[in-house]
Amino acid sequence: MFRPKSKQKTIFDHDVYLPAERVQALEKTWAGPFRSKVMPLIEEEPFRPFYHPETGRPNVPVATLISLCMLKELHNLTDRELLGSLEFDLRWQYALDITVFDAHLCQKTLHTFRTLVSSNGKAQEIFSGMTDRIIEVAGLSTERQRLDSTQITSNMAHLSRLGLFVRTIEGFLRQLERTHPRLYEKLPRFYGKLYQERSGYFADVKSSQAKRRLATSARHLFDLVDRFRGHKEISRMKSYRLMVRLLAEQCHVERGDPEATVALKTSEEIAADSLQNPSDPDATYGRKGKGYKGSLTETCAKENSFQVITDVAVDSAHASDQKDVVPVIERLEERGQKPGELVADAGYGSGENILAAQEHEVALSAPITCGRAPDLTKKVQLSDFEVSADCRQVRSCIKGHAPLECRSRGDSESVEAIFPASACSTCEFLAICPVTRQRAGTYRLRYLRKDMATSKRRQEQETPVFKERYKIRSGIEATISEADRLTGFKRIWTRGKERVTTVVFMKALAINIKRFIRHELEKAKEALGSLDPEALRDRIALFLTRIIRLTRILDAVEARMVA
16 A cells, blocks of 8 residues: 655654754764755655555555665665665664664565566656756756766676577576476486586686587587477577577578588677677677666756766667767757757767757767868868858858859758859869869759768867867766766666666666765855854754753653553
8 A cells, every 4th residue: 555755753753862962963964965855855656556545554655765775876785785774774764764663674675666666667757856856956057968878787797608508508408497397307318417417517618629619509509499499388488588599699500401500600790789698688799898888968067066967878788879869868858958068979979960969959069080081181171161050051162152052952961052153163172172063054062961060070179169168078987987986887786678777777866866965965064154153052052942842742741641
């Protein structure tokens, strides 16, 4: 049964039974701002549909569970360490606003809640909602933001190619023995000896022997796949489907008479999205290694008192950064946090992305380093022509001559500008200009909008103004480093894209919470320092008076109960 966190105070609340100096000490730690500033930002109502409205035991408050998930990632704790801190650390109890009698939680409850969050995509909703409220409360600007990505490794072993074959076959044999023991008994005995009784035997070899044993394992893989190919129940088993996938990705199979031929694919033939470990089928291989790619977007406005991570995304490790720009802008736009300028490294820079961001009224400040840089001394470049911001209209050439007409062709990505013969025929740049002479005597300039945007950016990125504005991009590297050192951002403790994504969102939110708390503590310190001694003494006296009154009320209640 759904029950939101109660706001009713009891005689066991910390600020009632703890001495005033202990409460003041707690308020000066992270627990104070977390209790008074962070907890109110958590919305519990979106979770109401996941609980029965009337029957069942009342749930552990969602605000408490979300807070525990954030604090687990903030302090990079295991579940056991997390629950131990909850039960025995006064700061945690004060931060979560729970009494010492309620400071206990079953690990299964925590696991069930995380599963609910992962399977229903609630992690992004929690991150976005709390981050937006932090931005609003702190009055932060999102006009300038910066974007970068990093590799994320899930909790899986990095296997060799032979180890991948062996581990996949082992997993299938274990599941087959557990679920279909009779079929397992009918298998040739060497399968059990090589892959179960001597687990890892094939993978634990010298490099000189690996090639021969890899071919043997490939043959075993095909035999097992072929043996159970038509079995309805086994063909639906996850471990069997992983073997089918591995065979298709790693081997060439030619069926012949009397038997099929199994040949290993070369490394060049294996796709980057191939299976890396059967324990994490979603992990792929990218230029930075095996696992996933995590993208972070962060505010970088100079007027902000602190910066926050505004967007998080988890993708396959082999996914290109080029495809991230538009989705990031669209997600931020949907939340009302769209930047006016998005600063990113060269991995995100391209003519297509510059134009696509421009359609969303966002300036993408990213250099372009791919491709061969043109020789500016031998040919007039597209950037030498003055064009409109969207690169659809040519206004003038390098000599300042305006075209007779300018039109878009076909899909409107190709643009043509027609220049008069009187302007081009006598021009000293004609021999090195990209225009071509037409039958009518006019001269035509044809280009793709993305090529014009690329050329303009190559010219712009060499200017001192661009270089000065671009310096702020490097700050995202410090954020990624902070996230990794503080929360273990690059090494996730779970597996599977769904669960890895949930953890990444919580770690990013933990960074925002940590910065918000530090900001609130600094504000409180400044406010305290600005008080003159007499005003400070009056505040302390007022606080002690309230404590005395509350004590008298409690004494009266206790006397009535005894009577």
